[in-house]
Amino acid sequence: MRYIEANGLRVSRIGIGTWQFGSREWGYGEAYATDVAPALIRRALELGITMIDTAEFYGPAKSERIIGNTLTDPTLALPAHERAAITVATKFMPIAPAEQVLAWQCAGSRCRLQTDALDLYYAHWPNPLVSARRVMQSVRPLLAQGLVKRVAVSNYSLDDWQRAERALRAPVVANQVRFSLIAPAPAQELVPWAAAHDRLVVAYSPLGQGLLSEGRNPFGDAQTKGMRRYMRPDGAEARRLTAVRAVLGDIARANSASWTQVALAWVLGHPNTVAIPGARTIEQLEANAAAADLVLAEDEMARLTQAAAAD
Numbered sequence: 001m002r003y004i005e006a007n008g009l010r011v012s013r014i015g016i017g018t019w020q021f022g023s024r025e026w027g028y029g030e031a032y033a034t035d036v037a038p039a040l041i042r043r044a045l046e047l048g049i050t051m052i053d054t055a056e057f058y059g060p061a062k063s064e065r066i067i068g069n070t071l072t073d074p075t076l077a078l079p080a081h082e083r084a085a086i087t088v089a090t091k092f093m094p095i096a097p098a099e100q101v102l103a104w105q106c107a108g109s110r111c112r113l114q115t116d117a118l119d120l121y122y123a124h125w126p127n128p129l130v131s132a133r134r135v136m137q138s139v140r141p142l143l144a145q146g147l148v149k150r151v152a153v154s155n156y157s158l159d160d161w162q163r164a165e166r167a168l169r170a171p172v173v174a175n176q177v178r179f180s181l182i183a184p185a186p187a188q189e190l191v192p193w194a195a196a197h198d199r200l201v202v203a204y205s206p207l208g209q210g211l212l213s214e215g216r217n218p219f220g221d222a223q224t225k226g227m228r229r230y231m232r233p234d235g236a237e238a239r240r241l242t243a244v245r246a247v248l249g250d251i252a253r254a255n256s257a258s259w260t261q262v263a264l265a266w267v268l269g270h271p272n273t274v275a276i277p278g279a280r281t282i283e284q285l286e287a288n289a290a291a292a293d294l295v296l297a298e299d300e301m302a303r304l305t306q307a308a309a310a311d
């Protein structure tokens with residue numbers, strides 16, 4: 001596993017995304033939530049993963065509960081210093097411009113995660129009715145009271161990220177955005193800014209929700225269950241996917257790696273990035289963790305970047 005430190009936050013470059021935990025929309029079923037999800041967290045820790053990504057909205061609330069229960073399970077016996085090295089990142093929806101509402105949301109997440117202070121607290125999406133400045137004004141008391149250790153944003157433009165930081169009067173250490181070979185835009189502006197200012201870009205859906213795996217037929221997979229059945233790529237995204245899939249095989253073979261590992265290595269080939277793929281199985285998680293150690297050659301990065309630029 002490789003690690004990165006930005007603004008005092010040290011995390012593994014591959015984390016684990018947990019939207020899938022307890023979420024009906026993924027179609028993974030009850031046994032996934034009760035058995036597979038806790039096993040994924042335990043295995044992730046064994047593999048050196050120290051970034052666990054969740055949100056109050058996932059499940060809703062079930063993902064946070066599963067993580068809280070797993071990390072405090074006496075059979076795991078996680079020593080305090082090991083827990084301190086793990087970043088459990090969660091997110092709030094900035095639904096109202098009111099400090100009391102956010103304090104209540106934060107208390108809910110702390111309770112479900114069974115922790116006194118949230119390691120990393122993201123504003124999940126910009127709210128067009130509540131400015132970035134107003135959102136961060138509501139976060140400030142949580143930081144001051146020590147209920148939140150670090151603050152981040154998600155799905156923010158660079159302007160809004162900077163605006164949020166000015167309003168917080170403290171570093172907004174990360175911006176979590178959709179970033180992959182089929183969604184390469186963050187490489188243009190967000191990544192260079194993060195690299196220049198000791199911040200992180202956290203890549204969500206780094207596998208295009210599975211579209212970048214060799215086994216999937218991205219344009220019509222009868223096996224696909226849940227919401228992804230209705231999420232067929234089209235337009236520029238479909239063209240990017242076709243172009244990228246045409247080169248993934250070659251590069252994967254040359255590196256004795258899988259397509260998904262190459263897709264993750266491409267994200268990590270950018271400075272100050274972390275990728276947080278979700279996983280349906282332990283085998284997927286293990287393959288994803290191993291991708292942290294795959295470093296693509298310059299010409300391989302360039303070939304993939306060119307394919308991802310298809311418009």
Ligand SMILES: NC(=O)c1ccc[n+]([C@@H]2O[C@H](COP(=O)([O-])OP(=O)(O)OC[C@H]3O[C@@H](n4cnc5c(N)ncnc54)[C@H](OP(=O)(O)O)[C@@H]3O)[C@@H](O)[C@H]2O)c1
Nearest residue numbers: 017018019154204205206207208209210213277278284287
């Ligand atoms: N901030 C936000 O707004 C936001 C939005 C979306 C997601 N997120 C976060 O980012 C995390 C990751 O994004 P995501 O789950 O949407 O998409 P993703 O990580 O791109 O895709 C995850 C899916 O890809 C497949 N997969 C995973 N590892 C694989 C492997 N090694 N080989 C083949 N297939 C593999 C699995 O689906 P199948 O095997 O079923 O195909 C898995 O459920 C989420 O869990 C969540 O924590 C944040």
